[in-house]
Amino acid sequence: MILLPLLLLACIPIAAALLVMAVAGPAAGEQLRTVACGTGIPATGEWRPPFTQPYTVSRRGFGREFHPIHLRWEQHSGQDLVSQPGPGPVVAIGPGRVAFAGVSRNGYGNYVDVEHAGGVTSRYAHLARIDVRQGRPVTAGERLGVEGSTGTSTGNHLHLEILVAGVATDPVPWMLVHGAPLNGQAVTVGTTVTSAAAAGGIGAGDGAATGGAGDSVDTVMEGGIGFELPAPGNPRQASLRNPPLPIPAKVKALYQAAAARYAIPWTLLAGIGMEETGHGRTTATSSAGAQGLMQFLPATFAAVGVDGDRNGLVDIRNDADSITSAANYLVRSGVTDGPDGVAKALYAYNHASWYVNDVLHYAHAYGGGIVLGDPTGCDAPANNDGGGDPALPPLTSDRVRQLLQWAGSQTGDAYVMGANGPDAWDCSSLVQTAFARIGISMPRTAGAQRAWLAKGNGFRVQPGTERPGDLIFWDSYLGPSRIGHVMLVWDPATRTTIEARSRSLGVGHFSYAAGPSHHIFEIWRVGNMADQPTVTR
Known part of the structure; x- marks a missing residue:
């Protein structure tokens, strides 16, 4: 066994028991592909991915990256995506107006800029062909061109940028918190689903129970959880x-x-x-x-x-x-x-x-x-068989550190049903975003996250053997037969979590000591997964 380094989270107090974790040495650094969970779904909000077909998310993302042509480290201002099985149409991620459609001299090749409300601009570079004209309005899912390799590129792909007030931001977390995760799944052109016939008047978030009318169904749909x-x-x-x-x-x-x-x-x-x-x-x-x-x-x-x-x-x-x-x-x-x-x-x-x-x-x-379920079809009955894959290597200490550091920094944020951040969350969106920060995409709802783990992306552990970064699931507002709440283990010694607990309590550190009294109480460990195969462009 190898003792991993201390988890030193700046400005976040952690009990001493959290500071040391042990994992199997030889497999600790191994990173495995995620197992797919669900199929293509209709877009259900204002934002959507830039492809309608399946795609892979390149390791070449936002930040300092080694340029395959210039052969030096440079700032990469977007996220590279590759449609499958071959070059496909590129669509607008949201409604807006085409601010530019033409050829760049700075490496983008053929590219399109779409201006959206709120000072947001989306950029689509290296297109083989442009199918829109500057100045025209576009809707979410409308075709802009065809994926290509024009400009400074080593192969067919799409370079997606998100600019907020003219400043480039990482597309992966930005898309995630706007309800359109870049998870490689096919997404058809669709519209927002609205209905007054919500499930029994339930309006609580993923972890809170309520008997009131609660949030509207539109709010529920914003999180992709219905x-x-x-x-x-x-x-x-x-x-x-x-x-x-x-x-x-x-x-x-x-x-x-x-x-x-x-x-x-x-x-x-x-x-x-x-x-x-x-x-x-x-x-x-x-x-x-x-x-x-x-x-x-x-x-x-x-x-x-x-x-x-x-x-x-x-x-x-x-x-x-x-x-x-x-x-x-x-x-x-x-x-x-x-x-x-x-x-x-x-x-x-x-x-x-x-x-x-x-x-x-x-x-x-x-x-x-x-x-109230996950439209990807990744949900499964709470009592389904299977404990995942116990042979998976657990997350490395560095990834656990990043995971908990980000989650802990959200302490004090509000709890809102269907919210995807940046200042309000429900339980599953907080967990989903925390794992996205370390390059792991998982489904949107607590039940679907548990099913995703059971399908080969993690494994169940017995109470008393949990570690920081493990996930705890139990039943709540969805009734006794379904998982309705998820939380991250913070300190096993004191049995505390970091989680979005309820509307009244918001995001913070809470106890899971009473968890075994629930109809469902399960602890799962996420494997050291990687979302997609490496694609160098």
């Missing part, structure tokens, strides 16, 4: 014959209460209730033996049944228990795992494609809604 219920497809069956019936007030209240408890749209439960029993109008035992308002088989109910009205009994024929158990079953089946997860969860409820489409048809008829 997606609309998918539209129904074909085939359909019952919904072609039976229009959606009025929902009795008592039953609707039960749908809404169960949806709030598990943070899913109540309309999804209403869709199932309509499909199964017309909201309780026909609750006779089916030919297959299914019972109650939501028509559970006794064996299934025995596994997922919940005391919905908290009377101490779990009764398959009790409407509150039946509806709440359906919410529990959907969450455990991965309903928050992106739009595909919604379809898979409904299919698990009843193995028929027409059933999935019927329920979604009824759900939209009752108002649709936003699922």
